[in-house]
Structure formats: structure tokens, C-alpha cells
Amino acid sequence: MSPWRLWLAVTLTMVAFAANSLLCRIALTQSSIDAASFTLLRLVSGALMLSLLVLMRRRPLAGHGSWQSALALFGYAAAFSFAYLALATGSGALLLFGAVQATMIGVGLYRGERLGTGQWLGLMLALGGVVVLLLPGITAPPLASALLMLLAGACWGCYSLWGRAATDPLAASAGNFLKALLPALLLALWLMPSLRVDALGVVCAIASGALASGLGYALWYRVLPALKATVAATVQLSVPLLAALGGLLLGEGLSWRLVLAACAILGGIGLVIRARASA
Structure with missing residues (x-):
């Protein structure tokens, strides 16, 4: 794959990931669908698409995925949908992304990974950004919805960690869906x-x-082998920003609280990624 095609594919993938937040928010605020129905239909259509892609590769569907990962996937999808009943698009995406990264870092610490000074500073900065976003105030997101989105991020973080062992990520995703x-x-x-x-x-x-x-996951699995791990982690920092920009189309303004929290959370995670790459 040529460099320009690679980065075009990466850009399309990040836009697709951000679109999940925008589509969910549109559905739950501008239509009458409920969160449980949205979750079920999202998983059904995702399962059908991923299964079709696997079958087109003439690979078997049976024997892939695990109930552990499937429950984490369901936990993410359900908490994500119910959280977006009250959260703005940008705030939700930011909380989700922060929780995913915090979960993966936390699991690494539990398994004995040691963080350097730069990584600790980045982690503290990111956690401070979450605190700023959740502090009581007129522009603070509803606490119950925010906690649901943090739960969704934790579930997705676990799903991502468990999925690293899959020899065929696309087939594993189809099985999990x-x-x-x-x-x-x-x-x-x-x-x-x-x-x-x-x-x-x-x-x-x-x-x-x-x-x-x-299709977003399928495209990501295709470009991932061509990216360094730090580059793959860094480009994902764009997802909450793209989601927040998409929220502007729905009339959701960018408050100073959200901007400050985004700078702290994404900047902190960026420091962790950069310090890890240096190490």
C-alpha cells in the first residue's frame, strides 16, 4: 500500500470511529429510537457486516471470538448508547477515549509495567483533565451519563487488550459481535x-x-500492520476531536471546560505515548 493510500485509509478509519458517537447522538436526540434498540441494531448490523467480510475471504466463522470479549463488547455498546442519551458528542467521545487509555495503562501497571517520569506526568495530566470535565458547574456533563461512558471506555479497553492475542482479528471480531x-x-x-x-x-x-x-474495524486491521505502535496510538488522539467537530453540526457548542479538558486529556495521553516510544 502506497503512503498516500495508507494515510487515506487511516483518515477514513478515524472518521468512522468518530462517526459512531455522532450517529448515536443523532439517533437518540433526533429520532424516537431507544438506547437498547439502538444497541441491538448496531450489534446485529456489525455482526452481519463482519461475518460477510470473513466469508468473502473464505474463512470459517465458527470457533472465533470468546464470551469474555463478547460481554466486554456488549458492555461497551450498551453503556455507550445509554450514556449518549444525555452527553454531548464531544464530551462523550473524550470521556470514552480517556477511559480506554486509562484502562489499558492500568492493566499494564497491574501486570508489572513501570512508568517513567514523563509517563506519570502525562497520566496525571490526563486524569486532571477528566476531573476538570466532571467538576460541578453549568457546563459539566450529567454525572450518571459520564460514569456510564467511563464504564463503556473501561469495557472497550478490556476488549482491546483481550483481542491482542487473536491470530485473525477480523474473524475474532465477527465472532465476538x-x-x-x-x-x-x-x-x-x-x-x-x-x-x-x-x-x-x-x-x-x-x-x-x-x-x-x-467496515471501520476491517479497515483498521488492514492498515495496522503498516503502522508503528506509537503512530497507531497517536493517530487515535484525533477521534475525540473529530467527534467534537461533528457535534458542532448538531448545534453543540465547544465550551472552555471541554477545550481545556481535551487539551489536558489528549496532551497527557500523548506524553505517555511519546515517553513509552522513547523508552
């Missing part, structure tokens, strides 16, 4: 009286699952 349909269906059945769908909500859910998630 298929297995995650069971808890998603159980959640929908439990909330059956409050389920609602409409055309716009269904379109957004399918686009989020099949395009932003399914």
Missing part, C-alpha cells in the same frame, strides 16, 4: 415495554454497526 447479540437481545426483551424505533433511528444504528464499526 455474534456472541454479543445474546446479551443485547436479553436487554431488549427486559426493556420491551419501552422499546421504540423509527426510520431515522434504524438508519443511524445500521450505519453505526455496519459502516462505522464493521
Whole structure:
């Protein structure tokens, strides 16, 4: 793959990841679909798209994925949807990304990894940004929704860590999406009286699952081997920023609190990545 095609693919992937936040927010604020239905439809369409891509490669679907990863995937998708009932697009994406990175760093520390001075400074700066974002005030996001998004990030961080051992990431993702349909269906059945769908909500859910998630993950797995680990981690810093810019299309302004928190969180994570690369 030529350099310009590589970076075009990377750009499209980051836009797809950011689009998940925007599509979910549009569905839950501008349509009548509920969060449980959005979650189920997103996972169904993602499972179908990933399964189709695996079958097109003439690979078997059976035997891939794990229930551990599937439950983490479901936890992420469900908490993500319910959090966006009240969170702005940019705030939600920022909290999600910060929680993902914090989870992965925390697991590394638990396993005996040691952080240098620069990494500790970056981690403290990022955590300070989360605190700034969540401090009480007019522009603070609702605490319950913020905690749900932090939970979604923790689930995705675990999902990412467990997925590193997969020999075929695309097939593993397809298997995990298929297995995650069971808890998603159980959640929908439990909330059956409050389920609602409409055309716009269904379109957004399918686009989020099949395009932003399914095709987005497939494209990311294709370009990932061509990127250094630090470059792959660094380019993902753009996702919350792209989501926040997308939120402007929905009339969501950029508060000084959000800008300051974004600088602290993304800057802190950037320091951790840079220090790790130097080490």
C-alpha cells in the first residue's frame, strides 16, 4: 500500500470511529429510537457486516471470538448508547477515549509495567483533565451519563487488550459481535415495554454497526500492520476531536471546560505515548 493510500485509509478509519458517537447522538436526540434498540441494531448490523467480510475471504466463522470479549463488547455498546442519551458528542467521545487509555495503562501497571517520569506526568495530566470535565458547574456533563461512558471506555479497553492475542482479528471480531447479540437481545426483551424505533433511528444504528464499526474495524486491521505502535496510538488522539467537530453540526457548542479538558486529556495521553516510544 502506497503512503498516500495508507494515510487515506487511516483518515477514513478515524472518521468512522468518530462517526459512531455522532450517529448515536443523532439517533437518540433526533429520532424516537431507544438506547437498547439502538444497541441491538448496531450489534446485529456489525455482526452481519463482519461475518460477510470473513466469508468473502473464505474463512470459517465458527470457533472465533470468546464470551469474555463478547460481554466486554456488549458492555461497551450498551453503556455507550445509554450514556449518549444525555452527553454531548464531544464530551462523550473524550470521556470514552480517556477511559480506554486509562484502562489499558492500568492493566499494564497491574501486570508489572513501570512508568517513567514523563509517563506519570502525562497520566496525571490526563486524569486532571477528566476531573476538570466532571467538576460541578453549568457546563459539566450529567454525572450518571459520564460514569456510564467511563464504564463503556473501561469495557472497550478490556476488549482491546483481550483481542491482542487473536491470530485473525477480523474473524475474532465477527465472532465476538455474534456472541454479543445474546446479551443485547436479553436487554431488549427486559426493556420491551419501552422499546421504540423509527426510520431515522434504524438508519443511524445500521450505519453505526455496519459502516462505522464493521467496515471501520476491517479497515483498521488492514492498515495496522503498516503502522508503528506509537503512530497507531497517536493517530487515535484525533477521534475525540473529530467527534467534537461533528457535534458542532448538531448545534453543540465547544465550551472552555471541554477545550481545556481535551487539551489536558489528549496532551497527557500523548506524553505517555511519546515517553513509552522513547523508552
